[in-house]
Amino acid sequence: MKKKKLITTHPAIIAVWAALIAVASLLPAFPLIGGTGGTFSLGNALTPLSGVLFGPFAGAIASAIGAFLGQLLAPNTVILGPLQFILPALAALFAGFAMQKKWYLAFAMYVINMIAFLSLPVGREAYIFPLVVYTPPLIAILFGWFVAKDWISSSNRAKMLVAVFCCALAGTHVDNGVGNVWATIMFGLPKEVFFSILAIAPIERVLFALGSAIIGTPLLVGLPKISIPVGPALEEEEE
Template sequence: MDAKMKLGIFLVLFSLVSLVLFNVKLFYIVGSESKYFTMFQFIGPIGGGLFSPLIGVLSVLLVELLANINSGIPLDALKLVQMFLPMVFAAYYFGAIKNNQKLTFVLPVLGMLLFWLNPIGREAWGYPLLWLIPIVAGYFSKNLFARSLATTFQAHIIGSVAWLYATGMAAPLWWGLIPVVLFERTIFACGISATYIAFNTLLEAVSALTKTDFSFMNIEKKYALIKL
C-alpha cells in the first residue's frame, strides 16, 4: 500500500471520528437557543497538525458539509461564515503557525478593526482586546498549550465578528461574555492539547507495534505518552 492510499484511509478515518464528535454537545453558545459548541472544537483543528494545513482544512470542510447535510438546514452566506470559516481557519492555523509566525497577528488585528467599526462593537470596545491573547500565545507556539490557545482564539475571532454583524447583540452582553470566553477558550485549548497528545500517542504505538510507516503524517513523537 503506497503512502497516498494510507493517507487517504487515515484522512477518512479521522474525518469519521470528527463527524461523531461533531454531534457530541458541550454547551450552548451564549445568545443562542439553538447553536452550541461540540467536541468537534477539540479535534477539528488538529488535522492541520497531523496531516498538513491544507489537508486539515479539507477534513474540516468535509465534516462540516456532511454535518450540514445531515441537519437539513439550508446554507446562506452568513451561515457559511459562522459554521465553516472558524474551524477551517483553526485547522490551517494549527498546522501552519510553527512555520509562519505572521499568522499570529493578522487575524486578531483584522478582527479588532472589524469589531470596532461596528457601533455596538465600539460600545463593547474591551471585548476584542481578548484577541491580544492569541498574538502573545502564537509566539510561544512550540508549547502545545500555547499553540492550542492561539488556535481556538483564531476561531473565536471569526465567530465573534460574524455574530456581531449578524445579531447586533447588545454591548452589555459582550462585556459580560469576557469571563465566559476566557473560561471556554481555556477549556477548548486543553481539549485540543489532550486530543493531539492522544492521537500522537495512538499513532506512535500503532507504528511501533505493527511496524507501519507513518512518515506520510506529521507525528510529533515528543507528545506521544507511550514510546515503544
C-alpha cells in the first residue's frame, strides 16, 4: 500500500521567495480606498501563492518574513501597524491548506470571518458588504472543494490555473476578512467606508488571485522539472 510522504522545502528557497515578496512590496498596484491611507502592492499577489507553492506552513513563514521586510522597505503599505505581516501569513496558510485539498479549513475560516464582521455594530449596519465582497471567495472555495479539488495536479494547464486561482482567492479572503475586522476595531470605521468600497473590493481581490494564478501556474509546471518540488510535488508516494 502506498502512502504520501511530505517533502520539506529547502530554507534557501523560502528565503528567496521571501525576498521576492519584500521587493514586490515596492511596486504599488493601486491605492487603498476607504480613508485609512496606504496602498496595495504587487506583493499581495505573491503572499497567497507562497502557500500554494510551498505548503501552508513553509508558505506562511515565507510570507511573514517577506511581508515584514516589505513593511520596512515600503512603509506606505503599512495600514494596521507592525503586526500587519500576520495577514499575508494567514493568506499563505489557508491557500496552502486549499492546495492540499483541505478546503473545509478554508470554508471554516470563511464562516468565522463572516460571523466576526457581522458581530460588530458597524458590520450589522453594513451587512450588505460581506454578502457582496465575500461572495467571490465563497464561490471559489465551493468550486475548488467540490469540482476542482484535483485540478491543481492536472496536466491540463487551464484546469491548473483555475485551481491556483481558487486557492489564492481562498487565501486572499482570509487576509481581507481578518483585516476588515482588525481595521474596524482599530480605526472605528463607519459603515460609509464599507459602502464606498463595495464595488471595488471584490474586484481587487479577484485581480490579486488572478495574478497569483498567472504567476504560479508556470512555476508549478516548471520548478519540479529542475528538481525543485512545489505544490502537489511536495508529496511523493512511498511503499
